[in-house]
Amino acid sequence: MRTRIISSIIALPLLMIVLLLGGAYLQVALIIVSLIGMFEFFRAYKIDSLPMKILGYIGNIIFYMMIIWDKTSYLQEFFGIFMLILLIGYVFTYPKYDLKDIMLVLIGFFYVAYLLSYILMVREDPTYGPWLIWLIFIVAFGSDTCAYFIGVKFGKNKLARHLSPKKSVEGSIAGIIGATLLSVLYGVILYQTGHITDSAKIIPFFFIGGIGSVLSQIGDLAASAMKRQNKIKDFGSIMPGHGGVLDRLDSIIFTAPFVYYIMKFFIL
Structure with missing residues (x-):
């Protein structure tokens, strides 16, 4: 640790x-x-x-x-x-x-x-890029953090027994709720600070948080499947305690495209 x-x-x-x-x-x-x-x-x-x-x-x-x-x-x-x-x-x-x-x-x-x-x-993106780039990491890391702590304390039902035995349904739900709240809160902050001028554009932040969390968790499980198939614990060791680049960015890989397309079609 x-x-x-x-x-x-x-x-x-x-x-x-x-x-x-x-x-x-x-x-x-x-x-x-x-x-x-x-x-x-x-x-x-x-x-x-x-x-x-x-x-x-x-x-x-x-x-x-x-x-x-x-x-x-x-x-x-x-x-x-x-x-x-x-x-x-x-x-x-x-x-x-x-x-x-x-x-x-x-x-x-x-x-x-x-x-x-x-x-x-x-x-x-020249308009929203400097602000929305953080949303990718807020959703992915926020989901992972909430899922971990709630899962450790209250997790009883296995989410994907064969892929990641430690992950629970309770942790997954907590990750979705936590990422949604963090995403909407960030949208409100952007609106209040003038980086988003239309309050209606806060609505997509709700979907970014919820669906983004689901995709983040799927990305994590996809990486777990690859590692189990190849009988390895981590993809690498470049980050001591975290593993390799893919171990740390597995959820980001799935979340980033989703944030981009929501931004492109509903915020810009």
Whole structure:
């Protein structure tokens, strides 16, 4: 527990500084974090093909550069070319490597690089980005914290016995309620401080908190399923007491896209 607390004391200020600064700082940070996350994913699934992994890392970097350079209108072409190159690599390395390597590289790319990119897309909105970026972490971390403490004290009914025996239905409900309250409270604060000028725009914060918490918990369970399938306790050890990048960001990966689309369709 002491190691976990020390890691949090170091990591949280760094996270806050990067999110506050945004721009190139966040862009570089996300590229690095996503590369580490893909490395952890590839290692967990024991991908043998070094060429395929390298192509995955290169695809990751190119993908983020397209977002940074505002070339997202060409992403469909990028995904098509990326898939084509992976298949060409498969042909030239056959039969040394299996087709599952390509599938895992693609899944790793979309699971880590693509889903994490929504953090950047939320933050870079010029109107609400600097304020709504915090909502991703308020919902995910708030849900996790409320679920943990209520689950430890009152949890009796198992939520997902085969995936995460310690998680309870009571903790899950507490996470949803807690994240909803925190999200709405944050919306009210933004309204009162003038960052949101229309009170009706507080309504989406209710759904962001509730549904975001559900997605956050599913993200956590999805990561648990991957780890159990590969018989590992953590994806990595880069954060002592917390595990790897994917262990810490598993809920963020599912929450960020949801916050982005709610922001895009109901708040902007």
